[in-house]
Amino acid sequence: MNQFQYVRATKPQAAIDVVAKDPTAKFIAGGTNLVDLMKRGVMTPQKLVDINRLPLNKIEAQPTGLRIGALALNSAVAGDAQVRARQPLLALALNAGASPQLRNMATVGGNMLQRVRCSYFYDLSMPCNKRQPGTGCAALEGINRMHALFGASDKCIAVHPSDMSVALVALDATVLISGPKGDRQLAFSDLHRLPGDTPERDSNLEAGELITAVDIPDNPFTRHVHYQKVRERASYAFALVSAAVALDIENNTIKAARLALGGVAHKPWRLPAAEQALVGQPATEASFRRAAEVAMQGAKAFKHNAYKLRLAPNTLVQALKTASAA
Amino acid sequence: MTTNPDLDAPANHDEARRTFLKQSSLLTALALVPGSVVTAAAEGFDERVAAAFEKIPLSLKVNGVKHKVSVEPRATLLDFLREQLHLTGTKKGCDYGQCGACTVHVDGQRVNSCLSFAVMHDGQEITTIEGLADGDRLHPMQEAFVKHDGFQCGYCTPGQIMSAVACVREGHAGSEGEIREYMSGNICRCGAYANIVAAIQDVKGGGQKV
Numbered sequence A: 001m002n003q004f005q006y007v008r009a010t011k012p013q014a015a016i017d018v019v020a021k022d023p024t025a026k027f028i029a030g031g032t033n034l035v036d037l038m039k040r041g042v043m044t045p046q047k048l049v050d051i052n053r054l055p056l057n058k059i060e061a062q063p064t065g066l067r068i069g070a071l072a073l074n075s076a077v078a079g080d081a082q083v084r085a086r087q088p089l090l091a092l093a094l095n096a097g098a099s100p101q102l103r104n105m106a107t108v109g110g111n112m113l114q115r116v117r118c119s120y121f122y123d124l125s126m127p128c129n130k131r132q133p134g135t136g137c138a139a140l141e142g143i144n145r146m147h148a149l150f151g152a153s154d155k156c157i158a159v160h161p162s163d164m165s166v167a168l169v170a171l172d173a174t175v176l177i178s179g180p181k182g183d184r185q186l187a188f189s190d191l192h193r194l195p196g197d198t199p200e201r202d203s204n205l206e207a208g209e210l211i212t213a214v215d216i217p218d219n220p221f222t223r224h225v226h227y228q229k230v231r232e233r234a235s236y237a238f239a240l241v242s243a244a245v246a247l248d249i250e251n252n253t254i255k256a257a258r259l260a261l262g263g264v265a266h267k268p269w270r271l272p273a274a275e276q277a278l279v280g281q282p283a284t285e286a287s288f289r290r291a292a293e294v295a296m297q298g299a300k301a302f303k304h305n306a307y308k309l310r311l312a313p314n315t316l317v318q319a320l321k322t323a324s325a326a
Numbered sequence B: 001m002t003t004n005p006d007l008d009a010p011a012n013h014d015e016a017r018r019t020f021l022k023q024s025s026l027l028t029a030l031a032l033v034p035g036s037v038v039t040a041a042a043e044g045f046d047e048r049v050a051a052a053f054e055k056i057p058l059s060l061k062v063n064g065v066k067h068k069v070s071v072e073p074r075a076t077l078l079d080f081l082r083e084q085l086h087l088t089g090t091k092k093g094c095d096y097g098q099c100g101a102c103t104v105h106v107d108g109q110r111v112n113s114c115l116s117f118a119v120m121h122d123g124q125e126i127t128t129i130e131g132l133a134d135g136d137r138l139h140p141m142q143e144a145f146v147k148h149d150g151f152q153c154g155y156c157t158p159g160q161i162m163s164a165v166a167c168v169r170e171g172h173a174g175s176e177g178e179i180r181e182y183m184s185g186n187i188c189r190c191g192a193y194a195n196i197v198a199a200i201q202d203v204k205g206g207g208q209k210v
């Protein structure tokens, strides 16, 4: 592993100042993604700013929703009584990710900023525009069974691997950010980017910007929710495809729906048109199938991931069936 | 100088370090050297600020024993435990968070010690497999693993046991299905899973203090 300088911040502003001024500096939270990437030489920060001692791990009830600190641990959020009561979809998605040990280390901020799992991104001997801009994308003509169906570019076809983020985008979360120019907020759906011509940028954060918390507004989705994750073993594996769904059902009629897919795009993939297709419909498999068809419009497969063209809608329908029966 | 294959630093590390230092006056100039430590505190950093090659003071408790040591920033908690404290019960399987062999408890919570740096654990309390028994008396989970043949080669076992203890303490050992899900962070290449689950169920059902 490369050598680096280590500093431990006790105030957010100090952490921000260091990373804003030094493009080779990185925040480190749980370390479960960054340490992994550093061991493999994929990321080589010259300076690490340890943010674990910053007072940003609270889970607080606000008048209009929950505020979850960026340093709250994935396990703490998934086990929190308020989260389970008010945002059960988030708890389900968190518990579907990684392993109990990793969830005891991983933070909310780090989880949403974890990097892609494309094997060429990890393989220093292969071209990868995300790791080394301008070298090309090895996945385009390589093994691309894990890759995207939506929003890819010819520069990068990787998918965002976070489970938690699929729930957060469905729940209309907002990210709270502090940076060198002050504080700002970003809709969760605007945090991640499509690859376009700059796949080296995963998110819309500017240099030195620190995520401090995520806000999740109260909603009627406390009962009919489900997170369906399809993976190659029963647990402790990344999603091939996942679906986060939340329904508000009255007299078997769908009043409101929130839907998102994971494992299909460079960002957690919200499905507004499919949501619209569900509103006013009976909560039946036929409605779910039609919505899933709408959801898949514009999907484009590569050589090895065409199976996702069927897996994704089926996963969505299964999630909707489970949620509606809950 | 150790020749342990588990070390990711080569045997000639000290030499490499000297060469690098000679070449890197630039780097030392950029680094926040200890001279700036005093101002660092005022600016919102604690005193643990180090140049790339400098060792950082670290005090923590491991299995009830206090240690005041210095570590290189890039030493993982796993390597620190094995190489510096010579607590080799904690195993390195994958070194990438994928197997659970390195599971230890930090402030009572199970974590993968291969994916964090030792310096991040200043002031914390670590428990490793060596700290589980009460003198010569095995921990109930250790006894149950022996009784149920919860292993074959034994390489994953320290991690399995640390995880199993946490699994019961967390209240995630309610059923076979729940145990399997909450033990999924520990891979066993010998496939001793059925016996591991039996051992955990035995301990959970036995009502001993875990």
Ligand SMILES: Cc1cc2nc3c(=O)[nH]c(=O)nc-3n(C[C@H](O)[C@H](O)[C@H](O)COP(=O)(O)OP(=O)(O)OC[C@H]3O[C@@H](n4cnc5c(N)ncnc54)[C@H](O)[C@@H]3O)c2cc1C
Binding pocket: A026, A027, A028, A029, A030, A031, A032, A033, A034, A035, A036, A070, A071, A096, A097, A098, A099, A102, A105, A106, A107, A108, A109, A110, A111, A112, A113, A114, A161, A162, A163, A164, A209, A210, A211, A212, A236, A237, A238, A239, B096, B097, B098
């Ligand atoms: C074997 C394995 C299996 C996994 N399986 C899954 C899975 O199934 N599903 C899943 O969703 N995830 C999975 N993960 C990924 C895991 O969830 C992430 O590694 C974890 O959530 C990252 O959080 P962290 O706090 O450890 O981040 P770190 O590694 O500390 O940081 C990650 C990145 O975020 C930046 N960062 C961290 N906090 C902030 C902040 N507050 N503001 C700005 N930047 C910040 C860091 O600079 C770094 O670039 C797996 C990981 C491993 C190793």
Ligand code: SF4
Binding pocket: A116, A118, A119, A120, A121, A127, A128, A129, A130, A131, A136, A137, A138, A139, A140, A155, A156, A157, A158, A199
């Ligand atoms: S898909 Fe993206 S991450 Fe994978 S090789 Fe191509 S550019 Fe790199």
Ligand code: FES
Binding pocket: B091, B092, B093, B094, B095, B096, B097, B098, B099, B100, B101, B102, B103, B112, B113, B114, B115
């Ligand atoms: S050695 Fe840490 S998880 Fe494998």
Ligand code: FES
Binding pocket: B150, B151, B152, B153, B154, B155, B156, B157, B187, B188, B189, B190, B191, B192
């Ligand atoms: S006993 Fe051999 S790996 Fe588990």
